Amino acid sequence: MSATPYPYQWQPARVRAEFFRLLPISLFVVAFGAAFGLAAVQEGLEPLQALLMSVTVFAGASQFAAVDMWGTEVSLVPLLAVVFAINSRHLLMGASLYPVLRELPPARRYGVLLLLTDANWAVAAQDYQNGRKNLEVIVGGGLVLWLAWVIGTILGVYFGGLLKDPQALGLDMVLGCFLLAMALGGKKSPRTLVAWGVASAAALAAWRWLPPNIHVVVGALAGGVVGFFWLETGRVAKPRPDPEA
Amino acid sequence: MTVETTPTGILIIIALMAVVTLATRYGGAFVMSFVRISPRIESFINTMASSVLIAIIVPMAFSGDAGALAALATTTIIMLVTRRPLPAIAAGILAAALVRLLAG
Numbered sequence: 093m094s095a096t097p098y099p100y101q102w103q104p105a106r107v108r109a110e111f112f113r114l115l116p117i118s119l120f121v122v123a124f125g126a127a128f129g130l131a132a133v134q135e136g137l138e139p140l141q142a143l144l145m146s147v148t149v150f151a152g153a154s155q156f157a158a159v160d161m162w163g164t165e166v167s168l169v170p171l172l173a174v175v176f177a178i179n180s181r182h183l184l185m186g187a188s189l190y191p192v193l194r195e196l197p198p199a200r201r202y203g204v205l206l207l208l209t210d211a212n213w214a215v216a217a218q219d220y221q222n223g224r225k226n227l228e229v230i231v232g233g234g235l236v237l238w239l240a241w242v243i244g245t246i247l248g249v250y251f252g253g254l255l256k257d258p259q260a261l262g263l264d265m266v267l268g269c270f271l272l273a274m275a276l277g278g279k280k281s282p283r284t285l286v287a288w289g290v291a292s293a294a295a296l297a298a299w300r301w302l303p304p305n306i307h308v309v310v311g312a313l314a315g316g317v318v319g320f321f322w323l324e325t326g327r328v329a330k331p332r333p334d335p336e337a
Numbered sequence: 338m339t340v341e342t343t344p345t346g347i348l349i350i351i352a353l354m355a356v357v358t359l360a361t362r363y364g365g366a367f368v369m370s371f372v373r374i375s376p377r378i379e380s381f382i383n384t385m386a387s388s389v390l391i392a393i394i395v396p397m398a399f400s401g402d403a404g405a406l407a408a409l410a411t412t413t414i415i416m417l418v419t420r421r422p423l424p425a426i427a428a429g430i431l432a433a434a435l436v437r438l439l440a441g
Contacts, residue, residue, distance in 0.1 A: 116423065120430075141347050148355035158354060165339040166350055175354050179361040181389060186365030188386035191374060193366050201366065208362045210393075217386045262433030265408035268397050269429035272412050273422040275390035284387055291388035292395040299396040308392045315388020320381040 100195035103228060110215075110232030117211055118240035120266040123258050124152055125244015128159075130252030132245075135162040139249035146245040150209065150238055154178040157305075177305035184312050185213040192216075192225045207234025210267060214274040221278045283322050291315030403440060408433035 125146065132142035137159065149155055154175045161171050186193075186205055193201045204227055212233035219226040247254070258264060278284070295311025302310065340346040372378060398409050412429035419425065 117426075136342065137347065138344075141344075141351065144348075145351045145354065148351060149358050151358050154354070154358065158350075162342065165341050166346075168338045168340050168350065168353070171350070172353055172357050176357050176361065179358050181393070182358075182361035183365040183368075184385055184389055186362060186367075187369045188365070188382045188389070190366050190369035190382070191379060194370065202363060205362045205366060206359070214390065217389075221383065221387070259404075260434065260437055262404065262408060262430040262437070265405055265430055265433045266426070268394055268405070269408055269412040269426040270422070271390045272394050272409055272429075273416045273425045275387060275394070276413060276416040276425075277420065277422060278387055283384065287384045287388050288391045291391045295392035295396050296399060299399070307396050308389065311392025311395070312385050312389040315391065316381045316385030318388075319384025320377055323376060323380045 098195055098197045100192070100225065100227065102196070102200075106226075106228040107232035107235075110212075110226070110229040111236045113229070114212060114215070114233035114236050117266065117270055118236045120263060121152075121211075121237055121240035122244035122247065123261075123263045124266070125241045125246075126248035126252065126254070127244075127258050127263075128152060128155055129245040129248020129250075131156060131248075132159045133249050133252065135159045137162065139246075142249050143242070143245055146242050149175075150207075150241060151175075151179050151182075152241065174305060177303075180306070181210075181308045181312070182208060184309065185210075185217070188217060189213070189220070189227070189230075192220060192227055195225070196227065204230050207231055207238060209234060209237055211237055211270055214271055218274050218278045281324065283318065283324060286322070287315040287318035290318050402437075404433040404437040407436040 128146065129139075129142050132145070132155075133139060137145075142159075145155055145158075157174050157178055158171055161167070161174065185208060193204070196204065207230055212230050215229045215233060216226050219229070275288075291311040291314055294314030295307045298310035299307035340350055342350075369382075394409065398406060401409075408429040411432035412425045415428045416422065416425035
């Protein structure tokens with residue numbers, strides 16, 4: 093074989109490094125998992141069922157929404173529609189990493205994507221913007237986040253009373269602050285700032301007037317349209333002063 | 338179509354949730370494997386990627402309480418000043434907890 097079609101240099105050592113890099117944020121994810129486990133048993137799930145959901149679904153916001161719709165009967169189609177809508181942001185996240193993912197053989201590519209979630213994606217996307225290809229964080233970071241989510245769920249279903257009010261400790265803002273820090277740490281060109289303005293307006297309008305749970309996708313696609321029509325000219329990144337607000 | 342929350346019914350629901358979620362994890366990359374990545378498409382997905390974060394955060398700020406706003410504002414300031422994520426996140430969480438404590 094001459095040139096491999098899959099040139100990604102996979103570094104197992106970096107998987108471990110990324111596991112520890114996302115360990116601090118994962119400690120907070122344990123608290124979320126505990127809140128989910130508590131909510132799930134309060135809605136009538138057995139501990140093992142809640143645990144099975146966290147192990148296989150691994151998508152917090154959609155799991156909270158699902159147990160919210162629980163009862164003696166569950167309307168299947170509305171429930172799955174909500175799960176799909178909340179998790180549809182994964183579609184965009186996976187697509188955005190495709191320029192890197194295509195350098196992996198398909199089997200490994202889809203293996204990596206098993207662990208795709210907000211926090212590890214945000215790191216990979218920021219690294220890619222800064223010129224570093226980092227899929228190891230999806231695996232290493234994804235593993236620690238998944239473990240934290242599962243351990244948290246176990247704590248919540250068996251010892252839920254320990255953490256009655258995660259909001260009072262500000263724990264509901266962990267992911268928001270994390271994603272915000274990632275966004276602000278990325279490369280900011282005038283084009284990015286315009287895209288952010290468009291994305292904010294579209295997301296807010298969708299949140300206000302469209303059916304629930306689709307504002308992330310609407311806002312992100314609207315921001316992407318800015319990039320579609322406004323290509324970055326010139327390859328050399330010049331340092332620019334921050335434009336005045 | 339409704340499913341009773343018997344043990345079997347719940348297993349079916351959880352399995353379907355897992356399948357739907359996995360489809361969202363795989364779908365984006367799968368569709369892109371049929372798209373030729375021109376500079377224009379690459380520009381689209383790069384801009385979209387940074388917009389995902391904004392589209393999550395901005396409605397969170399608008400729908401959140403004073404604690405949520407304090408958290409996001411604090412993280413913004415510390416991040417812009419220090420460029421270091423961990424202190425910015427920690428300060429944001431602390432700000433939310435403090436505001437909620439004071440607001441009672």
